[in-house]
Amino acid sequence: MTHTVSVLVENKPGALARISNMFARRGFNIESLAVGPTERHDVSRIVLTVTCPAEQLEQIEKQMHKLVNVLRVSTLAAGEAVERELALVKVAAAPSRRAELMALADVFGARVADLGPQEMVFEVVGTPDQLESFEELLRPHGLKELARTGRIGLARASSPARNARPQHVLR
Amino acid sequence: MSTRMLGSDAILRSLEAEGVEVAFGIPGGAILPLYDAFARGTTVRHVLARHEQGAGHMAEGYARASGKVGVAIATSGPGVTNLVTPIADAWMDSTPLVCITGQVRSSLIGTDAFQETDATGITLPVVKHSWLVQEAEELPHVLKAAFHVARSGRCGPVLVDVAKDVQETEIDYAYPPRVDLPGWRPPASVHPRQVAEAASALLAASRPVLYVGGGAMNGDACEELLELAEAGGIPVITTLMAKGAFPDSHALCYGPPGMHGSKWANWGLNRADLIVAVGARFDDRVTGKLSAFAPGAKVVHFDVDPAEIGKLRRADIPVAGPLKLALTELAGELRSRAGPGHAGPVAWRAQLDEWREQFPYRYARDGEWLKPQAVVETLRDLTAGRDDVVWTTGVGQHQMWAMQYLVCDRPRTFLTSGGLGTMGYGLPAAIGAKAARPDATVVCVDGDGCFQMTAQELATSVLEGLPVVVVIVNNGWLGMVRQWQEMFYDERFSQTHLTHQVPDYAQLAEAYGAAGFTVEDEDDLEGVLAEALECGRTAVVDARCDPAEKCFPMIPAGAAATDVIEFPEEEAVEA
Numbered sequence: 001m002t003h004t005v006s007v008l009v010e011n012k013p014g015a016l017a018r019i020s021n022m023f024a025r026r027g028f029n030i031e032s033l034a035v036g037p038t039e040r041h042d043v044s045r046i047v048l049t050v051t052c053p054a055e056q057l058e059q060i061e062k063q064m065h066k067l068v069n070v071l072r073v074s075t076l077a078a079g080e081a082v083e084r085e086l087a088l089v090k091v092a093a094a095p096s097r098r099a100e101l102m103a104l105a106d107v108f109g110a111r112v113a114d115l116g117p118q119e120m121v122f123e124v125v126g127t128p129d130q131l132e133s134f135e136e137l138l139r140p141h142g143l144k145e146l147a148r149t150g151r152i153g154l155a156r157a158s159s160p161a162r163n164a165r166p167q168h169v170l171r
Numbered sequence: 172m173s174t175r176m177l178g179s180d181a182i183l184r185s186l187e188a189e190g191v192e193v194a195f196g197i198p199g200g201a202i203l204p205l206y207d208a209f210a211r212g213t214t215v216r217h218v219l220a221r222h223e224q225g226a227g228h229m230a231e232g233y234a235r236a237s238g239k240v241g242v243a244i245a246t247s248g249p250g251v252t253n254l255v256t257p258i259a260d261a262w263m264d265s266t267p268l269v270c271i272t273g274q275v276r277s278s279l280i281g282t283d284a285f286q287e288t289d290a291t292g293i294t295l296p297v298v299k300h301s302w303l304v305q306e307a308e309e310l311p312h313v314l315k316a317a318f319h320v321a322r323s324g325r326c327g328p329v330l331v332d333v334a335k336d337v338q339e340t341e342i343d344y345a346y347p348p349r350v351d352l353p354g355w356r357p358p359a360s361v362h363p364r365q366v367a368e369a370a371s372a373l374l375a376a377s378r379p380v381l382y383v384g385g386g387a388m389n390g391d392a393c394e395e396l397l398e399l400a401e402a403g404g405i406p407v408i409t410t411l412m413a414k415g416a417f418p419d420s421h422a423l424c425y426g427p428p429g430m431h432g433s434k435w436a437n438w439g440l441n442r443a444d445l446i447v448a449v450g451a452r453f454d455d456r457v458t459g460k461l462s463a464f465a466p467g468a469k470v471v472h473f474d475v476d477p478a479e480i481g482k483l484r485r486a487d488i489p490v491a492g493p494l495k496l497a498l499t500e501l502a503g504e505l506r507s508r509a510g511p512g513h514a515g516p517v518a519w520r521a522q523l524d525e526w527r528e529q530f531p532y533r534y535a536r537d538g539e540w541l542k543p544q545a546v547v548e549t550l551r552d553l554t555a556g557r558d559d560v561v562w563t564t565g566v567g568q569h570q571m572w573a574m575q576y577l578v579c580d581r582p583r584t585f586l587t588s589g590g591l592g593t594m595g596y597g598l599p600a601a602i603g604a605k606a607a608r609p610d611a612t613v614v615c616v617d618g619d620g621c622f623q624m625t626a627q628e629l630a631t632s633v634l635e636g637l638p639v640v641v642v643i644v645n646n647g648w649l650g651m652v653r654q655w656q657e658m659f660y661d662e663r664f665s666q667t668h669l670t671h672q673v674p675d676y677a678q679l680a681e682a683y684g685a686a687g688f689t690v691e692d693e694d695d696l697e698g699v700l701a702e703a704l705e706c707g708r709t710a711v712v713d714a715r716c717d718p719a720e721k722c723f724p725m726i727p728a729g730a731a732a733t734d735v736i737e738f739p740e741e742e743a744v745e746a
Contacts, residue, residue, distance in 0.1 A: 014291060017292070022296075055485075058481065059478065059482060065478070066299075067354070068299070068320060068352060068355045
C-alpha cells in the first residue's frame with residue numbers, strides 16, 4: 001500500500017541526507033520526495049511516498065523520529081489529506097495539432113508554459129492520479145520530456161481532529 | 172558571564188564542564204590547535220593511543236566500565252576513518268561516545284584538501300547525530316548538545332567535526348546550562364496502563380522469562396531488575412551484552428541464550444509462554460530463525476527506544492520508556508498484586524534447573540593440548556569472590572567461552588563487542604576500563620587473531636600507567652572461522668591458519684616493556700595466570716591451546732534456536 005508521509009525537519013545542512021540515508025540503509029524505498037520551505041524559515045517540510053506494509057511504515061516513522069533534526073512525522077491517510085503535484089510536460093505540437101492539445105489541456109486545467117514551432121510545454125497541477133491521466137492522454141501525441149515534482153500534502157482543514165498523531169511537538 | 176578564549180580552549184572548558192576526566196586520542200594536522208590547548212592546561216587527562224581505532228575502543232571501554240560518556244579525539248582524514256570502526260561498534264552496542272575530530276580549514280572544505288574526508292558523511296549511518304562546526308560561536312552549544320544526545324534515551328555515539336580555523340578563532344565562551352533540541356525528545360515516562368498489563372501477564376503466565384539485554388545496564392536498571400525478578404520468582408536470561416546486569420551466581424540467573432548460549436537458556440526462552448524483554452532487541456544471534464523463535468510466547472517489550480519495539484518480533488504489550496522507571500513500577504505493581512511470599516512459577520524453574528543439570532557446558536579435558544575452556548575456567552577460579560575484576564574480550568570462540576564460563580555478579584564488569592563483533596576490541600577496551608577503574612584488575616581474554624589487530628596499544632598501557640592483563644587463548648587459528656569451515660565448508664580451511672610460529676607473544680610483550688608469559692601445559696596454567704594477575708604490570712599470557720577445539724553448544728546460523736548442536740557425547744569427559 002502506498003503511504004504519504006509528511007516530515008517537518010529543522011532547516012539545517014544534512015537533514016535531508018540523514019533521512020535519505022536512513023531509508024537506504026534500512027532498505028526502505030522512497031517512491032517520490034518533495035522538499036520545500038514551510039511557514040517557518042527554520043523548518044522545512046519533506047513529503048515522501050512509500051509503498052510498504054503497515055508494519056514497515058510504523059518502523060519508518062519510528063526510525064525517522066530518532067533523527068535529531070526531525071521535528072514531526074505524520075502519515076497522511078488517503079482521503080484525509082490534500083495532495084498536489086506539479087508537472088511540466090513537453091509534447092510534440094505541430095501547428096495542426098495545437099487546438100486538440102489545448103482542448104485536452106483545458107480539461108485538466110493545464111496552462112501553456114512555453115510554445116515553440118514544433119513543441120509546447122504544459123504546466124499542470126493536480127492530484128497524482130490526475131497527472132498520470134494527463135500524461136497518458138498526451139503520450140500518443142509524442143511526449144518529449146516530463147518533469148514531476150513529487151507530491152506535497154497537508155492534512156485537510158475540514159477534518160483537523162483526524163490529523164495523524166504527532167510524537168514530537170513542534171514549538 | 173562569558174570569557175574570551177580560543178575555540179580550542181572552549182572545547183576543553185566544555186569537556187571540563189561535562190565532568191570529563193579522560194579523553195583518548197592521537198593528534199594530527201587539523202586537530203593541532205586543540206592539542207595546543209591541552210598543552211596550555213586542563214583537568215582532562217589525555218591518553219595517547221597508538222592508533223585511532225585503539226583510542227575509540229578505549230573510550231568505549233571507559234564508557235562501559237564507568238557508565239559515563241567516553242571521549243575520543245582524532246584528526247581529519249585517516250584519523251577519522253580509523254575511528255569509524257569504534258563508532259560503528261558503539262552504535263551497535265549503544266555505547267555513549269563523543270568523538271571530536273579536526274577538519275580542514277573552512278575555506279578548504281570541499282576542495283579535496285590534504286587529509287580532508289567528509290567525516291560527518293562517512294559516519295552518517297553509525298551515529299545518533301553529528302555536527303560539522305564552521306562557526307566558532309556554535310562550539311559551546313554543539314558540545315552541550317553532543318553530550319546530551321550521546322547519553323539520553325538509547326545511548327550511542329555522536330561526532331563533532333571541528334574545522335581547524337574554528338579551533339583558532341576567539342569567541343565569547345559561556346557553557347549553556349541546558350540545551351533544547353526540539354527534535355530529540357526520548358520518552359521520559361512509561362504508560363501506567365501498559366505496566367499494569369505487563370504485571371497481569373506476568374501473574375497469569377506459567378512459564379515466564381525475563382529476557383535481558385544491554386539496555387538494562389545502559390538504563391541503570393540493574394537493581395530494579397533484581398527486585399523485579401525476586402518479587403516474581405522469574406527466571407532471568409541475560410544476553411552477551413547483559414552479562415553482569417543480573418548476578419551470574421543468583422539462583423534465578425540462567426545466563427546467555429543464542430548461538431553459543433546454553434541449551435537450558437535457549438529452551439527456556441523458546442518454550443516460555445511469556446517473554447518479558449528488557450532492553451533487548453531480538454538479535455539474530457539470540458533468536459536463530461526468527462519465524463521459529465518462541466512460537467508459544469506472548470511478548471512484553473520494554474525499551475527506551477520505541478523503534479526497537481516491534482522491529483523484529485511483534486510485541487503484545489509494548490512499553491516504551493526509561494527502564495529504571497519501568498522496572499520500578501512493574502516490580503511495585505507485581506509485589507502489591509502478588510502479595511508477600513509469592514513463589515512464582517515453581518514448576519517452570521524446576522524444569523529449567525533440570526535442563527541445566529542435564530545439559531551443562533562440556534568439553535573434554537584430555538589429550539596433549541591445553542584446552543581453551545580450561546584457561547577461562549582457571550581465570551574464573553583464580554578471581555572467585557572478587558568484586559574488583561573487569562573482563563574484556565575480543566570476538567570469536569574465546570569470547571563465547573568467556574561468556575559461558577566466567578562469573579560476573581556486577582554490572583559493567585564484562586565488556587565485549589556484541590553487535591558489530593569487532594576483533595581487536597579487547598585490549599584497548601581494557602585500557603579504557605582501567606582508566607575508569609584504576610583500582611580494578613582488568614583482564615582481557617583475547618584471541619590470537621584479535622590481539623594482533625590492536626596489539627600496538629600495549630605501548631599505551633605501559634606508558635600511560637594503565638596496566639592490564641591480556642590472556643591470549645592462542646589456538647594459532649582464526650578459531651571461529653575455522654570452526655565454521657570445519658562444520659559447514661567441508662573442512663576447507665581457507666586462510667585461517669595464523670600458526671603458533673609467529674609472533675612470540677611473550678617476547679612481543681617484553682619488547683613493549685610489559686611482562687610476557689607463555690604456557691602450554693595445564694599443570695603450569697594456574698601458576699602462570701596467578702603470577703600475571705598479581706604482577707601489577709601490563710602482562711601478556713600466551714596460552715597455547717588446542718587448535719581443533721570447537722565451541723559448543725552451537726545453533727547453526729539460520730536454524731531454529733531449539734536445534735542446538737551439543738558437544739559430541741562420546742568425547743565428553745566431566746569438565
